[in-house]
Amino acid sequence: MNYTKIKEQFYLDPEITFLNFGSFGACPKPIFKEYQRLQLLMEREPVHFITRLGMELWAQSRKALSEYINCNYDDVIYVTNPSYAVNIVAKSFPLKQGDEILATNIEYGACDKTWEYYCEKSGAKYVRQAIQFPLVSKEQFIADFFEGCNERTKLIFISHITSSTGLRLPVEEVCFEARKRGILCFVDGAHAPGQIPIDMLTLNPDFYTGACHKWMMTPKGSSFLYVNKAHQMQCEPLIVSWGYKALFPSASVFQDWHTVQGSRDYTAFLTIPQSIQFMKDNDWISVAARCRALVQSNAVRFLRLLNARPLCPISDDYLVQLYSTQIQTHEPEKFYMHLFNHYKIEVPVMRQDDKVFIRYSVQGFNDQNDLDRLYEALELEIKRGEYLKL
Ligand SMILES: Cc1ncc(COP(=O)(O)O)c(C=O)c1O
Numbered sequence: 001m002n003y004t005k006i007k008e009q010f011y012l013d014p015e016i017t018f019l020n021f022g023s024f025g026a027c028p029k030p031i032f033k034e035y036q037r038l039q040l041l042m043e044r045e046p047v048h049f050i051t052r053l054g055m056e057l058w059a060q061s062r063k064a065l066s067e068y069i070n071c072n073y074d075d076v077i078y079v080t081n082p083s084y085a086v087n088i089v090a091k092s093f094p095l096k097q098g099d100e101i102l103a104t105n106i107e108y109g110a111c112d113k114t115w116e117y118y119c120e121k122s123g124a125k126y127v128r129q130a131i132q133f134p135l136v137s138k139e140q141f142i143a144d145f146f147e148g149c150n151e152r153t154k155l156i157f158i159s160h161i162t163s164s165t166g167l168r169l170p171v172e173e174v175c176f177e178a179r180k181r182g183i184l185c186f187v188d189g190a191h192a193p194g195q196i197p198i199d200m201l202t203l204n205p206d207f208y209t210g211a212c213h214k215w216m217m218t219p220k221g222s223s224f225l226y227v228n229k230a231h232q233m234q235c236e237p238l239i240v241s242w243g244y245k246a247l248f249p250s251a252s253v254f255q256d257w258h259t260v261q262g263s264r265d266y267t268a269f270l271t272i273p274q275s276i277q278f279m280k281d282n283d284w285i286s287v288a289a290r291c292r293a294l295v296q297s298n299a300v301r302f303l304r305l306l307n308a309r310p311l312c313p314i315s316d317d318y319l320v321q322l323y324s325t326q327i328q329t330h331e332p333e334k335f336y337m338h339l340f341n342h343y344k345i346e347v348p349v350m351r352q353d354d355k356v357f358i359r360y361s362v363q364g365f366n367d368q369n370d371l372d373r374l375y376e377a378l379e380l381e382i383k384r385g386e387y388l389k390l
Pocket of ligand 1: 023081082083111163
């Protein structure tokens, strides 16, 4: 399918050059219609839907997701978002005074805060190991990252694809090395499902969270947490409800704990089979490959324009459907709003400690014209010099 046909499948405002699929995704019409159909069904008979029919659809949806990410059906639970998943694990993790959690210094800020909060409470330390740029090889990354590891390290927390730098990190090698050292590994795959294939059995992490509402394109508020069987009884529910010591337990206590959370609209979770079908019907593997090619073919041009150093080699090993370039600006929030208000370009300008990155996303509906519009806007902004310096 060509990109204009794909574009027609989305509700996106045609006035906006939308280069920020990464933040919250966007839902294609067939998936959104399924969402609304389920919500209408719920309103026709709320009790029947919430307590019976919806639960059956939940089981079907979880089956489809577990097949999609290749894990055991009972090892994955639905959560609203990756923050929720990180909080489940962090709250229950048996941290003691002096323990350490090893992360990179390019993790998502909200997740850093969660770990810092629970580390402060327990007297543990959250170590943000500095990543050297440009990345040169997976081996070098592993060597540099594990410099931060010692006998006090109890858990590794690392993004599969990072937010501010948009880089795909070698989590396969990280999980492998962590296992060798007897350290648990939690992969933050918020951006991964739908961008890259996930094979949980091969990756074999201890914990893995992914957002379905980003690159899998489901409605907002649908994500998952995979937990290796060995740790499921450690992951207590954030909301303790009827599923705790359930009157009619299912085959999995882990599922019971995390499924029932009081009254809520959980229909977003139920659209996951529709999203998987949508990607199949529209040959999303080819669509994603075209997007990656567009990301990569534009990368050098943006680096030159912004006089920036590359963060990594231009390769599928590190780049998928996001591309970040460091920029010099004192006012990233104002610059972001200026790009939106003046040029109608939705593109994030993000802080990571003392650095600022501009990150474009490429989804099936984007084409070269979108990236040209961004390029031209940045060219003008460099000339104007109010926000952007070289
Ligand atoms: C790498 C990464 N992890 C975690 C999250 C948290 O997602 P949420 O705010 O939806 O919980 C995000 C959000 O964009 C992210 O980019």
